[in-house]
Amino acid sequence: MRLLVLVFLMMANLSKADPFVIAHRGASGERPEHTLAAYRLALEQAADYIEPDLRSTKDGVFIALHDATLNRTTDVALRPEFAERAKLDKKGQKIWMPGDFLLSEIRLLKTKQGTQGRDGQFDGKEGIPTLEEVVNLVRGWNRTHNACVGLMPELRGDADAFIEFVRKHRLTEDNAVPVYLQSFEEGTLRKVREQVGLPAAILMGRSPSIEKLSNFKDSFTAVAVGKDDCLRPESKTWITEAHRLGLKVIAWTFDDGRFDRSRFQSSGDEMRSAFENGVDGVFTDFPASGVAARAAVRGKAR
Numbered sequence: 684m685r686l687l688v689l690v691f692l693m694m695a696n697l698s699k700a701d702p703f704v705i706a707h708r709g710a711s712g713e714r715p716e717h718t719l720a721a722y723r724l725a726l727e728q729a730a731d732y733i734e735p736d737l738r739s740t741k742d743g744v745f746i747a748l749h750d751a752t753l754n755r756t757t758d759v760a761l762r763p764e765f766a767e768r769a770k771l772d773k774k775g776q777k778i779w780m781p782g783d784f785l786l787s788e789i790r791l792l793k794t795k796q797g798t799q800g801r802d803g804q805f806d807g808k809e810g811i812p813t814l815e816e817v818v819n820l821v822r823g824w825n826r827t828h829n830a831c832v833g834l835m836p837e838l839r840g841d842a843d844a845f846i847e848f849v850r851k852h853r854l855t856e857d858n859a860v861p862v863y864l865q866s867f868e869e870g871t872l873r874k875v876r877e878q879v880g881l882p883a884a885i886l887m888g889r890s891p892s893i894e895k896l897s898n899f900k901d902s903f904t905a906v907a908v909g910k911d912d913c914l915r916p917e918s919k920t921w922i923t924e925a926h927r928l929g930l931k932v933i934a935w936t937f938d939d940g941r942f943d944r945s946r947f948q949s950s951g952d953e954m955r956s957a958f959e960n961g962v963d964g965v966f967t968d969f970p971a972s973g974v975a976a977r978a979a980v981r982g983k984a985r
Contacts, residue, residue, distance in 0.1 A: 702980070703964040704973035705835055706730035707936050708749060712801060712968035715794040716756060717747040718809040719820060726824045730970035732835040732863060735817050739841055744786045745814035745848060753779040756797035758807065764791075786813070800940060818852055822859045833861035837886075842874045849879045865907060873902055884933055890921050896928055905931035905963070913957045914943075922961040935966035937973065951976045 709721025710728060717735060725733050736749040753759040759779045768784070769777040781789065795806035812820075814836070821832055838845055849855060854862050864883040866872040876883045884905035890912035891899070899906060906925060912918060913934040922932050934957045942950040954965050954976035967973040 702958050702977050703731035704970055705732040705734055705966045706970040707734055707966040707968050710970050714805050715796050718794050719812050720809055725970045728971040729974045732833045734835045736837045738781045740786045740789055742785050746811050747817055757792040757794055759792055825859050835863045835865055838866040838871050842871045846878045855879050896925050900928040905933050907933035910934040913962050919960050931963040933964040934962045937965055937967040939969040939972055955980050
């Protein structure tokens with residue numbers, strides 16, 4: 684049985700030319716997001732990439748965290764030692780900012796499920812990992828399983844710091860950890876890509892115009908847009924144009940608990956439709972569903 688699982692994982696990672704599955708914040712539908720447990724589960728489920736959002740601590744260490752605050756996904760509000768570290772947001776609510784904490788202090792926090800309606804049984808079991816720990820996790824997995832799972836970090840500012848991290852950890856030289864950049868910040872993404880030469884996806888809230896696609900073709904390797912702009916019948920037009928210009932198309936974010944029930948039976952159906960429309964990759968909170976959807980499309984194509 685173990686041999687069959689290993690063969691399946693290797694087959695799932697043979698070619699990045701096939702539609703690829705990105706574990707959005709790890710297998711965040713089943714574990715607290717951006718934890719090593721979420722990333723491990725995504726690896727076990729044969730995701731092609733895992734996605735760490737990046738934030739920086741007060742002492743300049745990259746950690747895996749999506750939000751600008753620690754509130755939603757950690758127990759910081761229950762920690763009396765950090766009560767005075769709170770600030771007030773525009774609504775007068777207390778918030779804790781990761782940039783106000785040293786890494787040693789971040790290590791004291793425990794993570795929790797931050798999405799309503801999802802299983803909380805893994806709350807309080809893990810801390811927030813550093814980017815270095817995530818890299819080491821994937822590197823170790825790939826070497827042990829003869830796999831080629833990559834990282835798709837989302838950049839927010841700190842271009843120079845990330846460039847330094849890439850060079851320090853030899854991520855442009857070590858094929859054991861393929862890296863695919865992504866960001867909503869066009870300037871940040873351009874700067875990092877120019878310096879380190881890694882593939883890069885520009886994130887967008889809606890499908891780009893033909894003019895935008897033309898402007899992106901020499902700077903980026905992919906455009907990533909909200910899934911709804913990839914699921915309409917007319918979406919094939921702009922996706923085909925993106926491909927003609929040499930750009931891949933990635934859709935975000937698919938969720939087994941949230942999908943268009945008027946058109947689809949499941950999130951897997953949504954992903955199959957996106958693949959059939961020509962999408963090259965999907966972000967999903969449930970990587971196993973993405974891998975199954977891809978397999979179904981491959982089988983249909985034979």
